Amino acid sequence: HVCAQLARAQRARGFVWVSSVGANKNSKNFYLKVKGELESSIMSMPQLQHAAAVRPSLLLGPRNEYRRAEQWAIRLAKLISVCFVGPLAKYKPVHASAVATQMIRLQHP
Structure with missing residues (x-):
């Protein structure tokens, strides 16, 4: 999340990061829940027009x-x-x- 904020502060239009297969902010699994929450948070940043998560x-x-x-x-x-x-x-x-x-x-x- 901090890296995405730094990218936004530098006027980057996009940000790509590694998440996890199964990431879901509503998951009961702590790891997958945190990954999903992070994805939602970054995707909602208005200045990042091309935000994308890869889920290997x-x-x-x-x-x-x-x-x-x-x-x-x-x-x-x-x-x-x-x-x-x-x-x-x-x-x-x-x-x-x-x-x-x-x-x-x-x-x-």
């Missing part, structure tokens, strides 16, 4: 730190992601570079 699932790619549970989740997701079709496709793991590329495209509509 599990992010793939190199990391600075090792998290055992996350590594297991990545392995499992890669194995079963072929089953993620139709409405489940949004839960497929995605490479961080693909998310970054999409964020750049969204910044230049």
